[in-house]
């Protein structure tokens with residue numbers, strides 16, 4: 416038995432030495448950066464593995480405090496460089512070369528395939544070019560009616576909750592954004608707000624959690640082990656739910672296109688004289704019908720990508736904004752008085768694009784919420800060439816983790832960074848601030864394609880809630896719990912009390 420153990424240990428040490436030898440250049444360059452002690456095989460994963468979702472943010476924060484603004488960790492033998500300053504993330508975000516996503520995104524592949532979020536190189540370039548027109552501001556204007564209609568449904572549903580008793584707002588806003596992305600981008604009404612639970616939403620939450628688990632525990636990296644683990648078995652079950660949901664959406668849209676007369680598909684008003692929205696999914700289907708530019712599989716991966724990115728990011732963004740508004744009555748009243756200026760006491764009138772554009776203060780509230788609780792707390796790239804950052808030469812092959820949340824807390828650009836203060840976004844205050852000090856939507860060529868959509872949607876929904884209800888948060892900033900997963904998720908939801916105005 417002892418000789419067997421010895422053999423295994425010898426094999427492990429030899430394999431580790433071989434790996435190190437192969438990556439010696441990488442190892443030497445990375446070890447110049449500060450960071451927790453490297454342990455052969457494990458790297459620095461001992462600091463992250465087996466941590467609860469709640470602890471993870473604290474681990475990140477204490478490492479950031481110790482090594483800020485640049486340090487390294489090792490995911491087994493894979494080096495990760497953490498960047499936390501505007502100047503540093505700018506170097507990577509603005510590069511037209513460093514556009515390859517980090518290893519963590521490979522865990523997204525079974526779900527999102529090689530879609531816009533995960534792909535790289537020429538595939539990403541041509542796909543980005545193809546879908547960009549679907550997010551032109553002229554197209555977005557056509558979506559304002561849907562934003563307004565779904566917001567009104569939410570406001571009506573919340574009537575049953577406006578009794579000064581705490582409830583979790585997060586599932587309500589999630590179903591609202593799910594309805595919106597389905598109807599605007601996919602051209603399909605699913606009425607998620609009218610059913611109480613969504614298997615798709617629960618599967619998305621669980622999957623985000625499992626993907627982060629894989630990112631922390633190197634043994635789950637192997638597909639063989641992962642598929643046999645309980646986390647892996649749950650993930651593949653959830654995959655069926657998520658793909659089943661998006662497949663149904665594609666099938667229904669294909670059917671409704673077949674029943675439309677060709678003339679109706681090209682004109683920009685429908686038979687009842689309403690503006691016809693050219694849904695993002697229609698564009699993909701047209702591309703596949705006309706010239707076989709896209710296969711069914713490729714359509715599926717884009718639909719999965721936009722369904723996920725298009726609802727999870729905005730719903731959590733609004734949940735955090737509600738949390739902050741509910742903790743800051745003075746800011747809430749200021750936002751409300753702006754809405755009174757725009758709408759008067761009329762709580763029924765739907766917002767127009769012009770109204771949304773006039774909501775300057777609410778826009779600052781949304782921006783400040785995204786500064787403190789960015790929906791996407793960090794993003795990752797694989798360095799495809801050496802790059803000098805912060806006095807270090809970061810080698811090709813390393814992963815770069817760009818900590819959006821930490822960049823947003825840099826006291827050099829954000830004095831008293833923990834303070835919630837929408838006035839930071841007044842035109843005068845913005846003057847002279849580093850352009851990459853605020854990057855909730857990332858920046859450069861791989862920035863968020865849906866950012867204008869997100870801002871309009873958030874203004875439409877939050878303004879409808881504010882016009883009708885007074886919000887009070889149950890949790891304080893100090894005791895609310897967040898998990899840094901694909902999305903910065905509130906672990907126990909967002910508990911608020913609502914009262915009718």
Ligand code: HEM
Nearest residue numbers: 531532724725728729732790791794856857863864865869
């Ligand atoms: C508050 C809302 C949102 C935030 C904070 C946000 C943030 C981001 C960030 C940080 C990225 C870069 C991700 C990375 O490099 O890994 C990104 C990419 C992306 N976002 Fe958003 N997003 C939001 C809303 C949306 C919406 C509404 C849509 C679609 C309707 C969308 C679609 C996408 C897509 C497709 C990408 C990949 C773009 C590419 O790589 O070319 N996002 N988003």
